[in-house]
Amino acid sequence: xxxxxxxxxxxxxxxxxxxxxxxxxxxxxxxxxxxxxxxxxxxxxxxxxxxxxxxxxxxxxxxxxxxxxxxxxxxxxxxxxxxxxxxxxxxxxxxxxxxxxxxxxxxxxxxxxxxxxxxxxxxxxxxxxxxxxxxxxxxxxxxxxxxxxxxxxxxxxxxxxxxxxxxxxxxxxxxxxxxxxxxxxxxxxxxxxxxxxxxxxxxxxxxxxxxxxxxxxxxxxxxxxxxxxxxxxxxxxxxxxxxxxxxxxxxxxxxxxxxxxxxxxxxxxxxxxxxxxxxxxxxxxxxxxxxxxxxxxxxxxxxxxxxxxxxxxxxxxxxxxxxxxxxxxxxxxxxxxxxxxxxxxxxxxx
Amino acid sequence: xxxxxxxxxxxxxxxxxxxxxxxxxxxxxxxxxxxxxxxxxxxxxxxxxxxxxxxxxxxxxxxxxxxxxxxxxxxxxxxxxxxxxxxxxxxxxxxxxxxxxxxxxxxxxxxxxxxxxxxxxxxxxxxxxxxxxxxxxxxxxxxxxxxxxxxxxxxxxxxxxxxxxxxxxxxxxxxxxxxxxxxxxxxxxxxxxxxxxxxxxxxxxxxxxxxxxxxxxxxxxxxxxxxxxxxxxxxxxxxxxxxxxxxxxxxxxxxxxxxxxxxxxxxxxxxxxxxxxxxxxxxxxxxxxxxxxxxxxxxxxxxxxxxxxxxxxxxxxxxxxxxxxxxxxxxxxxxxxxxxxxxxxxxxxxxxxxxxxxxxxxxxxxxxxxxxxxxxxxxxxxxxxxxxxxxxxxxxxxxxxxxxxxxxxxxxxxxxxxxxxxxxxxxxxxxxxxxxxxxxxxxxxxxxxxxxxxxxxxxxxxxxxxxxxxxxxxxxxxxxxxxxxxxxxxxxxxxxxxxxxxxxxxxxxx
Numbered sequence: 001x002x003x004x005x006x007x008x009x010x011x012x013x014x015x016x017x018x019x020x021x022x023x024x025x026x027x028x029x030x031x032x033x034x035x036x037x038x039x040x041x042x043x044x045x046x047x048x049x050x051x052x053x054x055x056x057x058x059x060x061x062x063x064x065x066x067x068x069x070x071x072x073x074x075x076x077x078x079x080x081x082x083x084x085x086x087x088x089x090x091x092x093x094x095x096x097x098x099x100x101x102x103x104x105x106x107x108x109x110x111x112x113x114x115x116x117x118x119x120x121x122x123x124x125x126x127x128x129x130x131x132x133x134x135x136x137x138x139x140x141x142x143x144x145x146x147x148x149x150x151x152x153x154x155x156x157x158x159x160x161x162x163x164x165x166x167x168x169x170x171x172x173x174x175x176x177x178x179x180x181x182x183x184x185x186x187x188x189x190x191x192x193x194x195x196x197x198x199x200x201x202x203x204x205x206x207x208x209x210x211x212x213x214x215x216x217x218x219x220x221x222x223x224x225x226x227x228x229x230x231x232x233x234x235x236x237x238x239x240x241x242x243x244x245x246x247x248x249x250x251x252x253x254x255x256x257x258x259x260x261x262x263x264x265x266x267x268x269x270x271x272x273x274x275x276x277x278x279x280x281x282x283x284x285x286x287x288x289x290x291x292x293x294x295x296x297x298x299x300x301x302x303x304x305x306x307x308x309x310x311x312x313x314x315x316x317x318x319x320x321x322x323x324x325x326x327x328x329x330x331x332x333x334x335x336x337x338x339x340x341x342x343x344x345x346x347x348x349x350x
Numbered sequence: 351x352x353x354x355x356x357x358x359x360x361x362x363x364x365x366x367x368x369x370x371x372x373x374x375x376x377x378x379x380x381x382x383x384x385x386x387x388x389x390x391x392x393x394x395x396x397x398x399x400x401x402x403x404x405x406x407x408x409x410x411x412x413x414x415x416x417x418x419x420x421x422x423x424x425x426x427x428x429x430x431x432x433x434x435x436x437x438x439x440x441x442x443x444x445x446x447x448x449x450x451x452x453x454x455x456x457x458x459x460x461x462x463x464x465x466x467x468x469x470x471x472x473x474x475x476x477x478x479x480x481x482x483x484x485x486x487x488x489x490x491x492x493x494x495x496x497x498x499x500x501x502x503x504x505x506x507x508x509x510x511x512x513x514x515x516x517x518x519x520x521x522x523x524x525x526x527x528x529x530x531x532x533x534x535x536x537x538x539x540x541x542x543x544x545x546x547x548x549x550x551x552x553x554x555x556x557x558x559x560x561x562x563x564x565x566x567x568x569x570x571x572x573x574x575x576x577x578x579x580x581x582x583x584x585x586x587x588x589x590x591x592x593x594x595x596x597x598x599x600x601x602x603x604x605x606x607x608x609x610x611x612x613x614x615x616x617x618x619x620x621x622x623x624x625x626x627x628x629x630x631x632x633x634x635x636x637x638x639x640x641x642x643x644x645x646x647x648x649x650x651x652x653x654x655x656x657x658x659x660x661x662x663x664x665x666x667x668x669x670x671x672x673x674x675x676x677x678x679x680x681x682x683x684x685x686x687x688x689x690x691x692x693x694x695x696x697x698x699x700x701x702x703x704x705x706x707x708x709x710x711x712x713x714x715x716x717x718x719x720x721x722x723x724x725x726x727x728x729x730x731x732x733x734x735x736x737x738x739x740x741x742x743x744x745x746x747x748x749x750x751x752x753x754x755x756x757x758x759x760x761x762x763x764x765x766x767x768x769x770x771x772x773x774x775x776x777x778x779x780x781x782x783x784x785x786x787x788x789x790x791x792x793x794x795x796x797x798x799x800x801x802x803x804x805x806x807x808x809x810x811x812x813x814x815x816x817x818x819x820x821x822x823x824x825x826x827x828x829x830x831x832x833x834x835x836x837x838x839x840x841x842x843x844x845x846x847x848x849x850x851x852x853x854x855x856x857x858x859x860x
Contacts, residue, residue, distance in 0.1 A: 226698050237677070
């Protein structure tokens with residue numbers, strides 16, 4: 001038996017393969033729901049209603065999707081460059097924490113000034129963390145996988161210290177630590193008056209389009225793709241690899257940090273130990289499902305945002321645990337990775 | 351045909367890859383005690399044929415017989431069991447293991463024991479028979495390339511090979527090592543072994559007993575070695591006559607294009623790999639660098655291209671001091687490089703032809719419009735390159751990883767020849783290419799020279815260097831051990847300089 005590369009897989013074949021993966025994913029979801037003991041039909045209806053049954057639930061799904069799309073995009077740009085960072089998680093937190101610190105420093109100023117400064121602080125926080133990983137790699141040859149993973153722990157515990165000490169709200173307890181609530185005036189403004197449709201949603205869309213254009217049409221995007229495929233050829237043709245690694249990691253940090261500031265200033269309005277956790281890792285999965293393309297990541301992000309949102313409603317109506325979504329996410333990732341391989345290769349029996 | 355009964359026989363072998371027919375109804379007989387040569391251009395189907403003969407590929411039609419019995423090789427292991435041994439062009443050896451360990455690894459037929467004692471006896475006998483001296487306990491990395499090839503051959507014979515297939519065996523050898531190899535082949539032949547060599551070098555083919563010539567996947571003839579001539583073989587191989595190669599430059603070289611002084615480079619373990627090299631090349635001159643691979647040619651060219659920073663030394667290219675500057679600065683100064691390994695260093699495999707053509711120039715003003723790469727200008731540039739170098743590909747957006755070696759090299763050529771306005775560096779630019787593309791490459795190097803560009807050509811093929819170069823520097827152990835003129839020096843002298851022997855009595859005439 002041999003594995004053979006398909007020469008130029010056709011569009012219909014691609015659609016058929018990914019369609020089959022989606023159908024299998026749905027079937028496995030049904031299996032998972034029935035294992036949980038809930039009625040399958042009613043649960044699926046509840047899932048759908050919760051995800052997109054009303055303007056409010058759609059808005060809520062989009063808001064849920066926003067940080068996932070952003071961390072997904074942060075993954076796209078690095079993975080296309082061949083930098084296998086897993087630090088999106090800590091970049092989100094660094095962005096949120098830097099913004100929070102800025103909000104403490106600027107309390108009392110005009111809301112516009114505060115919000116702009118806080119967002120800028122978030123970007124700086126994410127960029128700094130990305131730059132640190134890039135520096136470890138280009139200066140000391142430390143794998144970005146290792147350094148970004150370790151930084152996740154450091155940032156996680158730093159946040160735990162901040163919200164249990166300097167930033168702890170009065171009335172917080174040892175078991176549940178959080179900051180106080182952000183002053184209403186400093187919340188990210190809503191773009192439409194439904195739910196929490198904050199301005200970060202628009203920013204995420206802008207980043208999707210910008211990244212898509214960057215990768216497809218701009219010299220930097222060309223370099224990013226080339227580095228991912230053959231860094232040697234690229235650097236031998238005069239491109240400074242160190243600077244490129246730094247640029248990519250900073251871009252990734254900035255995009256992930258947007259997710260952090262959007263969540264804290266637009267949705268939860270306070271920093272807690274757990275409201276940001278998991279977003280970075282979800283972003284990796286979503287970017288991979290989206291084929292590491294910004295538009296694919298947008299679609300995958302919206303889909304899983306909606307599932308997350310719908311699962312809350314399903315949990316209320318039929319009692320299926322919300323952890324179901326995490327399981328579906330894993331199942332779909334595996335199915336899509338398989339589909340990607342099936343699309344490109346075929347097996348020939350000798 | 352031959353007097354003996356064939357030990358290995360291929361009957362009507364056909365192999366297709368998609369729509370490409372790599373081998374079309376190829377038959378051949380290999381007799382015991384003969385040297386059989388598979389000859390043809392690259393892409394003629396020699397490698398596919400030898401891959402089927404040793405079980406790596408399975409034919410779509412036809413079959414293989416060993417000693418008159420029909421076989422069905424599912425893997426190289428099946429072929430080895432039938433006594434078919436294979437020595438690949440790129441050796442399959444473990445550098446950290448010793449010679450004997452390399453030979454014995456994976457061959458044990460007695461469970462977990464290595465059986466080194468018996469192996470040692472048999473191997474010393476084999477070495478004696480072949481007339482070679484090799485230290486069985488030396489770690490492989492200490493061996494020269496030629497000696498590593500002996501290990502591959504011993505490995506096959508240790509497994510009782512009766513037919514030994516050698517793929518391009520002299521591609522990496524010095525002339526002296528090649529001579530020794532053919533001596534060994536002669537001894538194997540005398541012992542009744544059948545030896546099949548795959549080659550496209552005419553000089554080697556003429557030593558064979560039987561020659562099978564392939565062209566475009568078909569067998570176009572089987573010749574007795576005694577009847578074959580260079581002319582008849584060439585005609586068969588390319589299906590016509592080759593234009594004879596034009597002479598060296600007639601115009602006198604111009605001003606100094608490159609002046610390197612005291613260049614030093616260190617390897618990853620701190621060892622000196624380029625040792626105090628100074629050279630001067632004028633524009634309108636082709637300067638050859640002869641040497642066995644791994645004697646510092648690659649790091650030297652890398653320093654001249656700005657890819658590797660010299661430990662010390664100075665480097666003047668055009669009218670600029672460039673040492674310590676970046677590869678981008680070297681490119682701006684008009685330096686182009688055709689790297690040794692086009693896929694690893696020259697091309698981005700999944701990128702299209704068009705994207706590869708602009709690699710390194712993707713930020714230049716004439717390819718960009720504002721913040722964006724101007725797609726139409728890239729397309730125009732790529733289409734022009736495809737026409738100019740007759741790159742055979744379905745479209746300009748075909749990934750270069752799908753191109754044949756020759757067409758991929760033409761993509762590199764198109765980009766780098768355009769780039770090189772002062773200095774063109776070429777490291778083995780014709781390696782693994784078929785004779786048609788080789789001619790194109792040589793022609794383009796001459797054209798650059800005539801345009802007044804300085805060309806530095808690194809090659810292991812002394813014939814090529816003698817055909818093309820105005821002067822030849824020979825590298826050995828990181829140093830340039832001598833600079834000779836092809837007009838007044840013989841190939842043998844260059845060959846012995848390549849292995850570190852100073853020419854006896856200086857350079858004599860050819």
